[in-house]
Amino acid sequence: MPPRKSTSSMPPTDNEGPSSPTSAAAAVAQVTEQQAKSQSDGVSVEDLLLPRAVTQRLAKSVLPPDTAIQKDALLAIQKAATVFISYLSSQ
Known part of the structure; x- marks a missing residue:
């Protein structure tokens, strides 16, 4: 089982049952690649969007x-709502 996102920075523990070291190493390598990609990309507006259902309900x-x-x-x-809230929170 892959690690949860909240603990993805921690190495996997051995109490997960029998698994081969190569699959664990591959999982750790994949997690670190994903972390490096997300850190280099930064945060975009799409990552912070408000829920679509809430926005639609308010608009209607x-x-x-x-x-x-x-x-x-x-x-x-x-x-627009996300940018506005981000602007308010930065002030």
């Missing part, structure tokens, strides 16, 4: 009942 609450919201408009609202 201020519109007339029979109004439909396109996916692109909902995505724009999500990104």
Whole structure:
């Protein structure tokens, strides 16, 4: 079983049952590659987006009942809200 994300920086323990050292080494190598990639990429707006259901519910609450919201408009609202909240939290 691969380690959880919260403990992915820790090496796997031997109490997980019988496993070959090569598979454990491969798992550790894969985890460190993923960590290096995520650290070099930084954090993007997509990583911090608010939940789509919450954004949609808030947007529909201020519109007339029979109004439909396109996916692109909902995505724009999500990104704008995320940037706005990030700006407020940085001040």
